Amino acid sequence: MSAETIEEGKDFIVIDNIRKVYKKDDTETVAIDQFDLTIKKGELISLIGPSGCGKTTILRMIAGLLEPTEGTITIAGKECKEPGADRGVVFQDFALFPWRSVRKNVEFGMEVAGVPKDERRERADEYIELVGLGDFKNSKIQELSGGMKQRVGIARALVNHPDVILMDEPFGALDAQTRNIMQNQLVQILEKTEQTIIFITHSVDEALFLSDRVVILSKRPSRIKEIVEIPWERPRDRAGPEFTALRKRILEDLEKENVMFHH
Amino acid sequence: MNFVYDDNNKYHRFGKTCLIVALSLIMFVEIWWILSLLANTNVFPNPAETFEALIDFINNGYSHQSSASIIWSSLSLFIEGFLLALVVAVPLGLFLGYSKGLNTFVTPMIEVLRPIAPIAWAPVFIYGINYSVGPILVVFIGIFFPLLTNIIFGVKKIDQSLIDAAKTLGANRTQVFVKVMVPSAIPYLMNGIKVGLGVGWMCIVAAEMYSPVSIGVGYCLSSMCQNSLWPSVFAILIVIAIMGILTTSVSEYLQKRIAKRMGIE
Numbered sequence: 001m002s003a004e005t006i007e008e009g010k011d012f013i014v015i016d017n018i019r020k021v022y023k024k025d026d027t028e029t030v031a032i033d034q035f036d037l038t039i040k041k042g043e044l045i046s047l048i049g050p051s052g053c054g055k056t057t058i059l060r061m062i063a064g065l066l067e068p069t070e071g072t073i074t075i076a077g078k079e080c081k082e083p084g085a086d087r088g089v090v091f092q093d094f095a096l097f098p099w100r101s102v103r104k105n106v107e108f109g110m111e112v113a114g115v116p117k118d119e120r121r122e123r124a125d126e127y128i129e130l131v132g133l134g135d136f137k138n139s140k141i142q143e144l145s146g147g148m149k150q151r152v153g154i155a156r157a158l159v160n161h162p163d164v165i166l167m168d169e170p171f172g173a174l175d176a177q178t179r180n181i182m183q184n185q186l187v188q189i190l191e192k193t194e195q196t197i198i199f200i201t202h203s204v205d206e207a208l209f210l211s212d213r214v215v216i217l218s219k220r221p222s223r224i225k226e227i228v229e230i231p232w233e234r235p236r237d238r239a240g241p242e243f244t245a246l247r248k249r250i251l252e253d254l255e256k257e258n259v260m261f262h263h
Numbered sequence: 264m265n266f267v268y269d270d271n272n273k274y275h276r277f278g279k280t281c282l283i284v285a286l287s288l289i290m291f292v293e294i295w296w297i298l299s300l301l302a303n304t305n306v307f308p309n310p311a312e313t314f315e316a317l318i319d320f321i322n323n324g325y326s327h328q329s330s331a332s333i334i335w336s337s338l339s340l341f342i343e344g345f346l347l348a349l350v351v352a353v354p355l356g357l358f359l360g361y362s363k364g365l366n367t368f369v370t371p372m373i374e375v376l377r378p379i380a381p382i383a384w385a386p387v388f389i390y391g392i393n394y395s396v397g398p399i400l401v402v403f404i405g406i407f408f409p410l411l412t413n414i415i416f417g418v419k420k421i422d423q424s425l426i427d428a429a430k431t432l433g434a435n436r437t438q439v440f441v442k443v444m445v446p447s448a449i450p451y452l453m454n455g456i457k458v459g460l461g462v463g464w465m466c467i468v469a470a471e472m473y474s475p476v477s478i479g480v481g482y483c484l485s486s487m488c489q490n491s492l493w494p495s496v497f498a499i500l501i502v503i504a505i506m507g508i509l510t511t512s513v514s515e516y517l518q519k520r521i522a523k524r525m526g527i528e
């Protein structure tokens with residue numbers, strides 16, 4: 001079973017009974033416990049939960065940057081033990097290489113994979129265009145705004161055609177207006193690429209606007225409280241009655257748990 | 264014409280800086296002159312006598328050597344010591360910054376050696392090893408420690424998320440090292456070079472005083488002192504100051520350029 005042979009909509013990423021304990025000297029923090037989740041190919045799934053509930057921990061384990069204390073995570077049957085180009089990550093703080101231009105940042109993955117220079121450049125340019133930065137290919141990272149930086153981050157992840165892209169509050173560092181623009185762009189990009197995405201956020205609005213499914217997590221140690229399917233067509237109307245009603249319902253449920261959320 | 268100073272105009276700012284620097288230098292020469300008058304001894308020549316001796320040194324050199332060959336003699340020792348320090352400190356610093364265990368192991372050795380003034384090594388290296396390699400090693404010691412500590416610091420300060428990003432883009436350990444850690448450390452390396460060059464230049468002058476075979480500025484200085492050629496002594500001091508200013512200016516300029524290029528401003 002390989003990534004290519006799995007059809008869209010079929011089970012693809014299997015998180016099986018994960019437990020993660022952070023140990024430092026005498027203190028133990030159980031970040032994640034008894035966590036199971038199956039993600040389908042081509043789906044955009046959001047994880048939403050209060051700050052400190054373990055969202056980043058889950059993402060880092062899928063990325064292979066962190067090892068689970070117990071349990072396994074597999075993609076197309078292959079266990080995620082080490083980081084690799086099959087799982088792209090978009091970081092909240094962008095994590096772009098400041099000494100590389102926009103193009104050179106996007107080329108990084110292909111460069112380390114030994115893709116020839118011409119092909120590298122061609123593919124990088126294609127994805128820089130896709131995220132709307134065509135005029136900034138040779139720009140330095142410091143010259144870009146936060147929204148533009150994150151578009152470079154997205155292009156850098158997309159260009160490698162990973163099995164899944166992991167996004168950890170990618171728009172969290174952006175102002176509200178830029179965040180909305182970025183969400184719209186991500187929806188447009190999704191239509192062109194059929195990319196599987198795991199998206200972490202603490203905004204109910206963002207989760208409802210983007211996702212096929214929203215996974216709502218409880219306080220630490222994280223358990224899945226509820227999974228909400230969102231079958232609506234995209235682009236979605238944030239002011240529409242369905243949207244606002246569902247947002248209200250989820251926010252109320254969360255408030256009952258006495259958990260604060262951003263809207 | 265009605266001139267109004269504008270702090271937002273870079274030419275105005277530059278002009279203002281030049282003016283202040285010029286005033287400062289004039290003041291310096293004035294104070295020197297007054298002090299030498301007050302001292303009233305031929306050990307402390309006034310600026311005019313020194314200037315005359317400087318011109319004489321530039322035209323005629325000293326002790327059958329041209330001024331250019333004297334300066335070059337010091338400069339080449341300096342460059343050799345610097346290159347040696349670079350070749351040893353850069354890889355060592357990168358590895359020590361990278362490996363915590365290795366760092367803990369090597370740090371005590373470094374900390375024992377570091378407090379020893381580089382100049383204290385001068386007689387040891389020069390009489391103990393030989394006259395030509397000794398001074399180079401003294402410069403090496405002077406530059407090595409600031410360089411090493413800056414590089415280690417730079418590698419430790421690397422943004423962990425850049426390393427994570429590289430790994431998730433498929434980079435292996437070597438690629439992470441070469442494509443992320445090394446470039447991240449370069450601005451710190453440049454800072455180490457800047458500090459090191461200043462120290463190194465002091466070392467070369469001191470080291471040459473012990474070395475009878477290298478006819479550099481340090482040798483001239485001690486020989487002129489022994490022969491009571493005080494205006495020439497002061498002329499050499501000025502040569503040393505100018506060489507020092509030039510080396511630090513060049514490295515400061517490079518450091519700024521590289522910091523900008525590397526995205527750290």
Ligand SMILES: Nc1ncnc2c1ncn2[C@@H]1O[C@H](COP(=O)(O)OP(=O)(O)O)[C@@H](O)[C@H]1O
Binds near residue numbers: 031051056
């Ligand atoms: N490296 C670590 N060492 C110890 N505890 C950690 C570490 N990383 C995270 N934690 C703890 O694990 C919990 C979950 O953290 P995280 O996954 O970052 O949460 P989230 O991303 O949902 O805000 C928090 O309580 C945090 O303090």
Ligand SMILES: [Mg+2]
Binds near residue numbers: 055056057168
């Ligand atoms: Mg987090």
